[in-house]
Amino acid sequence: MPNSDDFRVKRIQKMLLEMAKGNFFYSIEPSDKNDNIASLVVLLNMVNEEIGAAFIHQGFANAHNTPQCVIQLSLILDAQGQIELVTNGTCSLMSYLPKDLIGKHITEFLSEKSGKKWTKKMAKHLKRERSETVLFLEFVTNDGLVLSKDCQLSVYQALDGSGQKILLDSVFFSKGEPFDTGLPKKTLKVTKGIKEHKVTLTPEDIQIIRDVHDMIINNLEKDLPRLNDLARQMGTNEYKLKYGFKQIYGTTIFRFLTRERLRMAKTLIKHSTLTIKQIIQMTGFKSKTHFSRAFKDKYGMSPTDLRS
Structure with missing residues (x-):
């Protein structure tokens, strides 16, 4: 035991x-x-x-941005776990349309581990007329990314006599405007170095780009979809996503992904007992050779030398 x-x-x-x-x-x-x-x-x-x-995390905690609002993940389910109602914020986070979620069982959108946890925990809570609990769940988005969050679950009796319902709520912090960046409040002009290539980013566009940033940070072990697919899923176009991301964060999306993967790998090498092979898997690198070369180019030493 x-x-x-x-x-x-x-x-x-x-x-x-x-x-x-x-x-x-x-x-x-x-x-x-x-x-x-x-x-x-x-x-x-x-x-x-x-x-x-x-603090808002960017691989490590930093104070460049403060949380100003929340995006809420909220669903109403019947006693069997079938989704009856979703909010727009939920659809945005999960990259699904409402019709793709409503009528489906909640476990279809959870990791295997969370699905088993849901089945076990809710069997107990549904025996009561009313109950509340907090459950840590891993949601899997339409493109395979993982959203991990503590969720408030409330079991209640519907007023229309349709029986027990389950209210699932959670919140995800969203970043506010960066301090001292000089970003205008209404729009942001993005240039590619010549006047012909110009895009106007609205506050909504900027928020989408920040959501992409956070999605990358939270799923470093995952491969990104193609940029045009990612842009469509996030509600923008590839051109705005590419050049807006570079304007705000100073680098391309894929260079940012590699940089953050290496930063995470360095932390794990220094402060964990995980093997190099495990770290490679956790940070999404395809091979040990690719990882070692990228790591040495970034930090001037091999992963093995850093650990020794």
Whole structure:
């Protein structure tokens, strides 16, 4: 039988690694125990929440942007888990149209692990007339990206007599305007170096580009879809996405992806016991040769030399 304390310590280690990567949406469910490990879990969750509220992650925490608004993921389901209602924010986050979500079972849009967790937990809560709980779930978007978040689940009785319903709610922080960047409040003129190539970015366009940025950060192990497909899924066009991203972040989308993958790999090499092979898989590189060459070009030493 596995040691319970060892398992709890490993969960703490995973949470610390997530925080080191800049993921402040990860938290640990408190246990029924009353010991030092349980106290540490409570403290870590509090620290994680405070940091997440104060900073927006860009591979590492930084203070260039502050959270100003939230995008809400919200669904109403029947007692069997069939989706009955979704918000526009949910469709935007998941890259699905409402018709692709409504009528489907929630587990079709969860990772395998989260699907099993949903089935097990909700069987217990649906035995009560009303109940509330928080469940950490991994949603899989239409293009295979993963959105991980604590979700508030509320079981209630519908007023129209149609039986039990499940309300699923969660929020994702969205960045506000960067400090001291000189960005105009209404539009942003983007140039490619010559006047003929000019695009006007509205605040909505800028927000889409920032959403792409966050999607990359949260899914470094995933390959990006083609830019025209990504642009269409996000509600813009390839031209605006490419040149808007470069104007705002100073580099191309694919160079940014490689840079952040290398930054994450460096953190894991220095501060974890994961093997180089595991790190390569976690950061989305196709081969050890490609990874080693890119890492040495960036940091002037091989991954093995950094760890030794």
